[in-house]
Every structure is written in C-alpha cells, then in structure tokens.
Amino acid sequence: MDRQAYSQLEQQITPKTPIALNLVKAFVTGGIICTIGQGIMYFYMYFFDFTERTAGNPTVATMIFIAMLLTGFGKYKRIAQFGGAGSAVPVTGFGNAMISAAIEHRTEGYVLGVGGNMFKLAGSVIVFGVFSAFVVALIKTILVKLGVVGW
Amino acid sequence: MVARGVIRFGNRPTIRAAAVAAGPTEKKNSPFSHQFDRLYDSDLIGQKTNEQAHRQLIEDACDLALNKAGKTISDADYLVCGDLVNEMTPSNFAAASTGLPYVGLFSACATSTSALAYAALLTEVGAASLVLAGAASHHSAIERQFRYPVEYGFQKPQNAQWTVTAAGFAAVTPHEPGYPSICQATVGRVVDYGLTDPLNMGAAMAPAAFDTFRRHLEAAGTEPEDYDVIITGDLGAIGTQLFRKMASEAGYAVEGERWRDAGKEFYGGDPAFFAGASGAGCSAAVYFSDVYSRMMEGEYRRALLMATGALLSPLSFQQGESIPCTCHAVELVMGEGEGR
Incomplete structure (x- = not known):
C-alpha cells in the first residue's frame, strides 16, 4: 500500500470529529460558565458597592479562583473533555492553562519551575x-x- | 544471516521470568491488573516527583522479575531498558541503583521488544547468563513530556491514546527447557508515511508494524496461522484496524483471536481511554504478564510480539515534521521449538 492509498484509508477509518455535537456542547458549557460569571457579577453589584463597570475585575478574579480549585482537584480537565472550546475560551480556561502549568512545574522549583513555566500555554x-x-x-x-x- | 535485519537465535535464549508493576489507574481499569505483580495506590509511589516514581517503577519491576526467577541482582549481568522521558533519566537512575552494566535503548513504545532482542543477542553470544530487559512509562511524566500539563483541559479526540503507568521486565537467560524461548527477532526499519497528528499515533505506527510483520514472516517462512498469537504493542483501536487492513490487502488472513493489540485491550475498550493505551510500558506490561503466563500454561506455543513505537519529539512535531515510526518483532516459542 503506497502513502497515498494509506492516507485515504487512514482518513476513512479515523473517526470524524463530531463538529455539530461539539458545538452544542461548547455552547452549553460556555453558556453555563458565563451565566455563573453573570451571577457572581450581580452578587458583587447587589451586596457590595460595585457598579456594572467596576464589578468586572472581582468577577474575573472569582472565576479564576474557582477554575484554580477545579484544576487542582482534577475536575477541570473533565469539564474540558466535554465542553471543548466552551471551557477553553472563557477566563476560566485561561486560568486553567496557567494553573495546570504551575502545578506541573512545581517540582522544578518556584523560580525556574512555576515562575518560568506558568505562562507557557497562557502566554x-x-x-x-x-x-x-x-x-x-x-x-x-x-x-x-x-x-x-x-x- | 537470515535476511536483512532478521536474527535467528540458534541457542534459543529463554525468558526465565517476567514481572510487571503498574499504577493506580491500571489497577482500577485494566483487565490485566490481576496478572500484574505489583500495583500501587498512588501515582507518585511514595516519591516526590513523577520522574522519581517512574524510576521506582523500573526498579521494582526489575526486583520482581529477579525474585520470580529465584535470582538476585548479583546474578544479573546486564540491564537493557528504556523509557520516554528526556534522555531516559528514569532508566538511567534505576540503572545507577542496580549497579548493573547498562545499555539504554530508545525505541519509544517499541522498547519492550528491542530490549528483548538485545538481551537475547547478549545471551546468544555467551556474554551473559542473565539479562534484565524491559521498558516502562509513567502517565504523568510522559504526558508533560509530549503534550500538555496533566491538569490542562483540552478536548481529546476519539483517536487519542492514554499513556500507561507500568513497567514490565523479563529475565533473559541461556536456554532452559520449560520456559518461553526467543527463536527469532526482526529489527524494525523506520517507516514514515507522512502522518503528522500526534494524537493519532496508532495510524502513524500501523505501516511500521506491517513492514516488520511482513519481513519477519518472509524470513521465517511462516504464515499467520503458524502463530497462536500475533500481538502488536500499542496501535490502539484505529491503528489496529489499519494494520489489519494492510495485512489483509497483502493477502494475509487477519481474522480470529490470534490477532491482538496490547494497547487496544489494555483498558478493556473503555471509551474514557479513547482508542486505548500507549507508552513504552503498555506492550511490556501485557507481554510480560498475560502473554508470558499463557505461554507458561501452554495455551500459546508460538507467539509473535510486535511492539510499535512513534519516534517523534515535541520539537519535531511543532516544527511540522511527520512522525517516523518503527516496530521490532520478537518470536517466542514454547516447548517443541525446534520445528523449522
């Protein structure tokens, strides 16, 4: 079997990415994450002295904190396997990229390990x-x- | 010389004993786990880093293989093994603690059979009375080496494979009746069909498996029916289909239970592990537990072990290079043996 015939066979046998299904899953996952974010934002506006303009920063910090906990407990990768881009695009995905790299490189020390590699993916x-x-x-x-x- | 790259062992070196140590995911999910000699409850195996745990896996599997052979480290002459971490440091550190003369072999996930062939050669030429040969991988140590941080969330496709945490080692000695012996080995060529997806390694490796398969059978003058089992290393669900398709198009009959793949079977076909298992420890763990014990029990009289390896690095992949692959074959016979 030559390369070309093999390449055709390979494409035939390798399962196709279920794009439509993945889009729906990403929409639902991303939607849920953003709804939670919106809820947190209202929380800061309702219970604290934030306006719609200023509530963004504490909301993002809170979302990243939640992503940090989920990453540390090994749950975020499971959400991502289901949600795909829906969990990667919101700020929680950015948090996960940083935190997972920080955990991974902890064994190489704080400076060259955590500090040097934290932005490896998020950079x-x-x-x-x-x-x-x-x-x-x-x-x-x-x-x-x-x-x-x-x- | 039989044929280019094919070695026939007239003295029939023997696998006197074989042992496997595996991690918690394997303990929980692998249908082979009851055949493994040691199972750990923690990924870190009481060590500080994944790499140290990897080294511990290798040391423990070596000890277990020696114990089962009724030998000690002072009886061994060589250690021949490899892994997938940069510069194979887990194997290097394990070699340091055993104090044995050591050859590190990098054949990626095909190391189980390349080490076995190398050990058989050392024994064949009378250079050793006992060689420890094997391969290992540790999920977390290897994932970070080749892919992303373990906790990084990304959607893996169905053709992805899961790196096992396992080490399998064999104690190879000069011929002793009553144990599986090595009668022929085929050293793999590096085959590159231009595939570039590192999450579809099975498809990249299948042509290498077929190349070695054909060369081995042509040199031996055998047909697939002459073997009780033909077991590839870690082609997984996709690669296995492709390999069999290639073989069947070349006129081989590929149906039946004799056609197996260690990677596809390793987690019992659980979709949580996608297309199956991979890693240097995958084939080693199945060959040195399930296949070995079936040979000892007489279920298999002749087995063809064909571990496959994808010889890529994260650098070569990011630079857009294709994935060169190889497959090393070792043929084991039990009892009769003399046959051909």
Whole structure:
C-alpha cells in the first residue's frame, strides 16, 4: 500500500470529529460558565458597592479562583473533555492553562519551575490579546481622527 | 544471516521470568491488573516527583522479575531498558541503583521488544547468563513530556491514546527447557508515511508494524496461522484496524483471536481511554504478564510480539515534521521449538 492509498484509508477509518455535537456542547458549557460569571457579577453589584463597570475585575478574579480549585482537584480537565472550546475560551480556561502549568512545574522549583513555566500555554493568549487590542485601538483612533466615528 | 535485519537465535535464549508493576489507574481499569505483580495506590509511589516514581517503577519491576526467577541482582549481568522521558533519566537512575552494566535503548513504545532482542543477542553470544530487559512509562511524566500539563483541559479526540503507568521486565537467560524461548527477532526499519497528528499515533505506527510483520514472516517462512498469537504493542483501536487492513490487502488472513493489540485491550475498550493505551510500558506490561503466563500454561506455543513505537519529539512535531515510526518483532516459542 503506497502513502497515498494509506492516507485515504487512514482518513476513512479515523473517526470524524463530531463538529455539530461539539458545538452544542461548547455552547452549553460556555453558556453555563458565563451565566455563573453573570451571577457572581450581580452578587458583587447587589451586596457590595460595585457598579456594572467596576464589578468586572472581582468577577474575573472569582472565576479564576474557582477554575484554580477545579484544576487542582482534577475536575477541570473533565469539564474540558466535554465542553471543548466552551471551557477553553472563557477566563476560566485561561486560568486553567496557567494553573495546570504551575502545578506541573512545581517540582522544578518556584523560580525556574512555576515562575518560568506558568505562562507557557497562557502566554500566547496574552501576547496576541495585547497585540490585537493594540491594532483595534489603532484602527479606532484613526477612524476618530478622520471623523468617521466618535469615541 | 537470515535476511536483512532478521536474527535467528540458534541457542534459543529463554525468558526465565517476567514481572510487571503498574499504577493506580491500571489497577482500577485494566483487565490485566490481576496478572500484574505489583500495583500501587498512588501515582507518585511514595516519591516526590513523577520522574522519581517512574524510576521506582523500573526498579521494582526489575526486583520482581529477579525474585520470580529465584535470582538476585548479583546474578544479573546486564540491564537493557528504556523509557520516554528526556534522555531516559528514569532508566538511567534505576540503572545507577542496580549497579548493573547498562545499555539504554530508545525505541519509544517499541522498547519492550528491542530490549528483548538485545538481551537475547547478549545471551546468544555467551556474554551473559542473565539479562534484565524491559521498558516502562509513567502517565504523568510522559504526558508533560509530549503534550500538555496533566491538569490542562483540552478536548481529546476519539483517536487519542492514554499513556500507561507500568513497567514490565523479563529475565533473559541461556536456554532452559520449560520456559518461553526467543527463536527469532526482526529489527524494525523506520517507516514514515507522512502522518503528522500526534494524537493519532496508532495510524502513524500501523505501516511500521506491517513492514516488520511482513519481513519477519518472509524470513521465517511462516504464515499467520503458524502463530497462536500475533500481538502488536500499542496501535490502539484505529491503528489496529489499519494494520489489519494492510495485512489483509497483502493477502494475509487477519481474522480470529490470534490477532491482538496490547494497547487496544489494555483498558478493556473503555471509551474514557479513547482508542486505548500507549507508552513504552503498555506492550511490556501485557507481554510480560498475560502473554508470558499463557505461554507458561501452554495455551500459546508460538507467539509473535510486535511492539510499535512513534519516534517523534515535541520539537519535531511543532516544527511540522511527520512522525517516523518503527516496530521490532520478537518470536517466542514454547516447548517443541525446534520445528523449522
């Protein structure tokens, strides 16, 4: 069997990713995580002196804290196996990427292990997140200067 | 010389004893667990790091194999083994604590049979009266080496495989009647069909398995029916199908119970482990427990062990390289043996 015939056979036998099902699962999982986040946000606004604008930071911190506990107890990877992108895209997924790397590299010490590797997976989110924010801000600034849109 | 890469052992080195040590996931989920000699309740096996636990697995499996052979470490002449961690440090540290002359072999998950073939050669030429040969893997130590942190959440596809925590070792001695002996080994070529998905290793390895299978049978002048079992290492559910398809297209009859795959059977087909098990310890654990005991009981008279290995690294994969694979075959016979 030559490479080409094998490659065809391989694609035939390897199970196809159930994209539609995965999308539904991701939507449900992501939706639940965001609903919890929204609930926490209302909690901070209702019981504490936060506004809709300022409640974001404590909400994100709380969500990451929950993700940290779930990761540490080995539950987050199970949620992710079900939810896929639904658990990877929200801030809890970012938290999981950092925390799992920190746990993994704990044996190499705090500086070279935890510190040096914590952003191994999450680092690219920060790099490209900051870069795309810069590009978007640049476009908006130009549009404002040209008088196309206002702030 | 029989054929290129094929070694026939006229003196019939013997596997005098074999032993397996395995982790808690295997204790709970593997249908072979009752045949393993030692099972641990913790992934860390009382050590501080996964890598130390990995080393402990190797040391314990060596001790168990020696005990079962009624020997001690001072009776052994060589240690031949390997694992998947960077520079094979678990094997290196285990070798340091045994104090034995040591050859580290890297054949990825095909190390169980490459070590067995190497041990048989040392015995065949009269260089050893007892060689410890085997392979090991530790789930958490290997996952971080090749993939993501263990607790990182990502969705694995159905063709992914689960690295086992297990070590299997055999005590190879000059011929002794009443034990399985090694009559032929085929050293695998590296076969690369250009597959690049590290989560579909079975598919990458199947062509290497078929290449070695055909070379071994052609050199031996045998047919699949001559074997009681033809057991590949860790092709898993997908790779097994592909391997059999290749064999059947080449005119071999692939039906029947004699066709087995250690990786596919390792967790009893539980979908939580996707396409099955993988890792250097996977084939070693099944060969040196289930297959060995079936040979001792006389159920298998002739067995073909074909451990498969994907020779990739995280670097080669990230640089977009394909996955080169290999498969080393060892043929075991019980009793009659002389036959051919």
